[in-house]
Amino acid sequence: MSFLDPEISQVKHEKGVDGTAKTLPLLLEVGCEEIPARFLRPAERDLGEAVRTRLVEARLLAETGTEAVGDAPLQTYSTPRRLVVHVPALLAQQPDKVEELIGPPVKVAVDAAGRYTRAAESFAQKNGARVEDLGRTVTPKGEYLALRKTTPGRQASEVLTELLPAALLSLNFPKSMYWTAKSGPRFVRPIRWIVALLGEGKLAAVVPFEVFGVTCGDCTYGHRIVGAKPIRIADLKDYFNKLGLAHVEINGANRRDAVSKEAPATLDDASLKLVKDDELLEWIVNSTEWPRPLRGGFDERFLHLPREILITVMRGHQKYFAVEDAQGNLRPGFVTVLNRDPDDRGIIRRGHERVLTARFRDAEFFWNADQRISLAGRLPLLENVTFQARLGADGSYAHKIRRMKALAEYLCGQLEELGKLSWDLRSQILRATELCKCDLTTQMVQEFPELQGVVGGLYAKSQGELEEVATAIYDHYLPTGAEGASPRTIGGALVSLVDKLDSVVAAFAVGHEPTGSSDPFGVRRQANGIVKVMVEFVLPVALWPLVEEGLTTLRKERDGHVDRLREFFRERLRFYLETVENCRYDTARAVIASEWKNPADAVMRARAIEKVRDTEDYAALAAAAKRTRNILRKSASPEEFKSGELDPGLLQEEAEVELYRAYTSVFQSSAEGRAIAQDYEAVLTATARLRPHIDRFFDKVLVMHTDARIRKNRLLLLRLLETQVFSNVADLSEIESNVGASTTGSSSS
Secondary structure (H helix, E strand, O other), X not given: OXXXXXXXXXXXXXXXXXXXXXXXXXXXXXXXXXXXXXXXXXXXXXXHHHHHHHHHHOOXXXXXXXXXXXXXXXXXXXXXXXEEEEEEEEEOEOOOEEEEEEEEEHHHHEOOOOOEOHHHHHXXXXXXXXXXXXXXXXXXXXXXXXXXXXXXXXEHHHHHHHHHHHHHHOOOOOOOEEOOXXXXXXXXXXXXXXXXXXXXXXXOEEOOOEXXXXXXXXEXXXXXXXXXXXXXXXXXXXHHHHHHHOOOOOOHHHHHHHHHHHHHHOOXXXXXXXXXXXHHHHHHHOOOOOOEEEEEEOOHHHHHOOHXXXXXXXXXXXXXXXXXXXXXXXXXXXXEXXXXXXXXXXXXXXXXXXXXXXXXXXXXXXXXXXXOOOOHHHHHHHHHOEOOHHHHHHOEHHHHHHHHHHHHHHHHHHHHHOOOOOHHHHHHHHHXXXXXXXXXXXXXXXXXXXXXXXXXXXXXXXXXXXXXHHHHHHHOOOOOOOOOOOOOOHHHHHHHHHHHHHHHHHHHHOOOOOEOOEOOOOHHHHHHHHHHHHXXXXXXXXXXXXXXXHHHHHOOOOOOHHHHHHHHHXXXXXXXXXXXXXXXXXXXXXXXXXXXXXXXXHHHHHHHXXXXXXXXXXXXXXXHHHHHHHHHHHXXXXXXXXXXXXXXXXXXXXXXXXXXXXXXXXXXXXXXXXXXXXXXXHHHHHHHOOHHHHHHHHHHOOOOOOOHHHHHHHHHHXXXXXXXXXXXXXXXXXXXXXXXXXXXXOOOO
16 A cells, blocks of 8 residues: 555546546545554555455446556555545446346257247346347357346445445454454454545535444544544545644654654764664554654663663663664663653653663662572473473473473584584583573563573673573574574574474474464474574584484374474475575475475575576476376386386387486486585586487387387386486476477377
8 A cells, every 4th residue: 555645645536528526535534442553554454455355346446456546546544543545536436337148049049930939038037138138149159149238337425335334344353342242243442433535625425334333424533632522524635634733643654754753863962873673663653643752861870781681671661762872882861752742841751761760670670689590590490380281291391491402412413423513512502402491480581571582691691601602592582483583603593493393393292283374382483493594504404303303302102293294394494495585486396395305405406496497408307307207107007117127228219328328427427426415506507418318208209118128118217317317406397387399299108
């Protein structure tokens, strides 16, 4: 949806020969109790889309891409107390709907004498017409009776009376309220007023309908502080002007610009700046109708607390922007954004400062009190902190830590064998794994749950733990998804990996695996993090043994879980390839179907495929791969090629001899070694040299020969191509291809 100023949105409305308007503007406003900030923008978007879709279906809005009649886009606006849709130009009346109804065949509906039969009369009667009105039409199936039926268009005002309440009632919210029965209609917050105006100026008319007991009108309401008097409006321009005077900025983009410019302007020192926080900015925009920044300060003595804690107190509880200097050091100041004009006497500012001081004193108390027990001393306390109740006796965080340490030892052992990890780093990773959940027992985390991990890292550093240990604990909740920031060190990456893997395996073991769009325990997010860490740190550890080790540490039956976990991780890898690597869907599908070792290996394969797949050689190879698969799966029986070895002496045709010779030259020399070294682009370049030989084979050689020995030998050759050529980097048969005659002749089957 577009955010446009009302001056831009005005369009010149067409008029008919009788002087009446052919197009009219529509303004819809739904006034509510305050909508939560996290729901506002989705609600605005969904209402606009619901109205647009229904207008198009009702033939009142002619679609041209995403634009409406008159090339003016449908506009949406919102504040915490209102959702607004403005359609600059919709048709004042539906166009007549002309349909051609197809009846019975002429040979059935008209007899030899040219008279209509009972079939024709029934067709006409069913559609309220006379047989004299029937015509004929020719279709691919022959000549049929037809009837042109015209349905007169209705006035827009009449249609909107039905359309607009249906659009409102179609909205869904993560949390909503109901007024009557629990099975009745619901809305995010109580609706207090509705404006629905068709037309503009003196000719504007209210669209009459009622929703939740609220009747439409032409009156809106301003900011709560201004008063509760209704404000009568005539059109969009009048609406904007009067709401502006009533301290309501309806355009979210304007509110965002105002905060972005005015909040930094409250700082009287050019060396100071606000700590960048886009999420907080968005929350403020969606929580205010009349945003006005206000600067405050606090006692400098609190700056001895870590930056993370100070910022969390300011933004998490108070929704304040923190202030820092040019070197990135926090300064004793903050900027809050009021939903009203600030007071000249400073009463509001002093009130905010008192509240923040009390919050900082609490944080200071928690910091000092928590330090009396070291992180290691808190390990026994984890026995009483529940991780997953369905795990029974193994469901505490203490048991989770034991499983994570076993996984970390397995993972570190694998990396040590490959020469990727030192003994010193191994011991630091195991120490970080042991301590990473201990901050769950601290008062600081109980007060600020969003600081899990961060507090542990800060406490570890202050208690003298090694830097690598403290950093790994600090970062181990990262990444929070496929596109979030990753841990800064390999230690943090490995602790993150074993934590997330244990959580995913435990979720499957107790029946909490995701289903459809439902994932209340964030299992997909955890798996996305596993894939991302393994890719970004290029971990050369096979994924499936790691998953099986996770099940072993959980001491659960493996039957049934292994296959479901494998399928789940394949889907998460496909998601990563498509959304993060921006691979085409069939590239991702082809890689997933191949013998990849780990997510990093799969990504290297996908990148190589994306580089070459649009060339003529690879389009042809993809088509040949599909054809090979179809012959082996559909034309031949598995017994003919699943056992035995290809006999070069039975290759008779020149084309098959050349193909085998070319294959031997390429795949028993450099390509196989390059595949082991993961130089997949070089492998694909070598594979491309086989393309003319494969084309000639399919054009000249009959695979399904009548001689059983020759047929089996040729099927074994195709099987060799399928496993060693078409699947050496990815399953090329999964790549979409539009190649024609060179690989689609009839001689192969």
